[in-house]
Amino acid sequence: MTDYLNVALIFLASTIRLATPLLLAALGGLFSERAGVINIALEGLMLAGAFTAAAMTHYSGSPWIGLLAGIGAGVAVAALHAVASIRYRADQVVSGTAINILMLGVPAMLSGAFFLSSGATPQIPKENLIPLTPVVLALLLVAATWYVLYRTPFGLRLRAVGENPEAADAAGVSVTQMRYSAVLISGALAAVGGAYLSIGQSSLFTRNMTAGRGFIALAALIFGKWRPVQTMLACLLFGATEALAIRMQGVPIRGTEIPNQFVQIIPYVLTIVVLAGFIGHSRAPRALGIPYQKEK
């Protein structure tokens, strides 16, 4: 009996660890998208956060400075996306994709300049890692996001700007300002998700270490219908399927071993299945992806 309990606890812990980076990035995406700005750049923002956090933790010896620097980098990169898509009304998908591509190269280049490396940082000693804080932070942030979104004037304005910017504008809300704040918050949260990968779960940054987690986070956000609690549940589901896939690998069922390739696609197949069929109608914020131009 205690054996089963033990297995269940290990599985739960693994699920939460795998869901944490997704959840942080997805909450970031939620802010941006509820304000009407598509944020496909989550992957790139995570990479910016992951690299900067690892590099600064290495230099300062403090993961807290690393984490703050990572957040700063996430905000800075998100600012690029904000300026392109809000000020210059560029196509938000294109701008986001450009950032993702940019962030494949920039950490590699900087690691060359600082660490004579080509995409990795030195390893950080175990004492300087923060394996738990981001996990707790992610869960607290779900509650905070819910509160901000539904119980504060800021949240009301944010949602209004994403649904009907004209009306919000007429009511005296600055659409531009709200969208800027939302995209910058998005960068900060996604960067924490990235930092968790490099100074929480692992002990260094390696090239493209997010491995598509930013896109899974985006899927979780849509699956969660752009709502904080549902998004958290979606992230936990994705975390659980990955944890399951990890445990199913190489374990025979009734004597036949399931091919590894099949086990590995489970999380992705599940993503497609839930997105295509099971979530019912998931309605995006009405003004999502539409640049706002104030009427003259």
Added chain:
Amino acid sequence: MKIDRRAARKVLTALFVALPLAAAACTMPADTGADGSKMRVGIVFDIGGKDDRSFNAAALVGVSCAATGTKPDGTPCEKPSLGVVVRDVEPGSPTSIEPAMRAFAERGYDLVIGVGFAQAPIMESVAKDYPNINFAIIDGVSELPNVASLVFREHEGSYLVGMIAARASRTGTLGFLGGMDIPLIHRFAKGYEEGARAVRPDVRIIQNYVGVTDGAWNNPGKGKELSLSQIGKGADVIFTAAGNSGLGAFDAVEQAGKGADGRATHFVIGVDSNQNMVKPGYVLTSMVKRVDNAVYDIIEDVVNRRFKGGFHVFGLSEDGVAYSLDQYNRDLIPADVLQEADAARQKIINGEIKVTDAMAK
């Protein structure tokens, strides 16, 4: 300042078109320009990048020794500098491998080295177009006369570390963490398993792979999660052959900590480069694959004008594979286990022990 939407879009589109071009330009090797008398060697690394502290890092040591006589970290090499000029390329994506290789061949480099099995088909097509240029592929096979196939008998080295692992295990359960699920990595896994069973027939081995795409070499988060799951199932020695992802296994065993006797409760076995110093005390040994020697030797062949295509095989007898023993792990392995492993090494070289090659048809 007011910029209309159309213009902004045009700028972004232009940027978007320019980015891949710029990226492609970055992979173009810079020409030496200077001394025309020196042999020029071009090397195209694997997706893992040259400082994966493992496979690519070993190849880098080889070219670095040939060029300067010192390793990338500044320490002197065992062998002298060959006075060649080396240019390297780290492809950001699989699509930039071929242009990089062609660029070297186009400029008439004396030798073009491809690192990693994934480059074999690409090298095959490039080498066909440049029959007068010498090529070498590590871990891959080509039948063209101008391509040297540098292959290793990884199963032999893995057999020895399998023996050491089985002797060190208290639980009788071992882990294997592979990177990409491909036949080359199965060769490590199979040798490891056979070695472990040779000394402990009832040993249990849990095998996991990080993924099925080349992203599997660069996902330490998942590598750690897989290792923790193996530890959860009772594994106390984990052999990793997973590039950067393998570093996750190092984190996992470190997290498991040390027992009351000050000895780590769980161990990892490194791969390709000597990784004993990555987490001293937690690394039982490393299955060293002397990619550095293979690279140095082939460059030496070119310098001495005795380059030959075809197979260049590096096994235990050529010291192409080995288990590492240094000040970081000497106290972790008892003397009788070392003797046993050395005896097995001799028997494999003599042919008394046959280790299954998972890649042999």
